[in-house]
Amino acid sequence: MSWLEEWQVESGVRLFLGSFDRLPQNYELATSLSKARRRENDALNQFLKLHYPNSEIIKDEQGKPFFKNREIHFNYSHSQSHFFWGEHLEFPIGVDVESERPQLQKVAHKFCNSMEWDYTNKGTNSPLLLAIWSAKESMFKAYGKGEVDFKEHMQIEPFEFAESGHLNATFRSPEEHRLTIFYRRFNTSICTWTLWH
Secondary structure (H helix, E strand, O other), X not given: OOEEEEEEOOOOEEEEEEEHHHOOOOOOOOOHHHHHHXXXXXXXXXXXXXXXXXXXXXXXXXXXXXXXXXXXXXXXXXXXXXXXXXXXXXXXXXXXXXXXXXXXXXXXXXHOOHHHHHHOOOOOOHHHHHHHHHHHHHXXXXXXXXOOOOOOOEEEOOOOOOOEEEEEEEEXXXXXXXXXXXXXXXXXEEEEEEEOO
């Protein structure tokens, strides 16, 4: 797997993005679900072997991953085509990678509030929906403390969509918390990341 490594110097975030196309695949006997899971596990194991050998990942009761033997905040995500990893030494981090898919338009009413619904042309603008969904996933993962209603507790301010940039967001659970979510588009996919300060 080839890795794109990027430091976001101003915030101390370290990011890695890998394509599943570069993974050797030998899953002919596996079902499609187990094939995807095995591919994701292989990507994670390859990453750990290269960057964090002899490190074990465990998850807390909310499913947030952490190292058993290292003091570092990290998070990871995968789509149908990519594996994405983000880390920070001081603050909890949330990352997400998503590929455009028609299902998002069908469920947009479940994660878009009225303002988001309006600026996505009533849920028909697929690239904006993808950015909002991914941004909210990153917020949820950075928060890491349990159930959150994506529609009621999270709001992404209107934004000009570019190849890369940032979004301003508000998280309301239980008190109001402002976040900046960074993103990068590639082909029909997007990756997002944010820190919980």
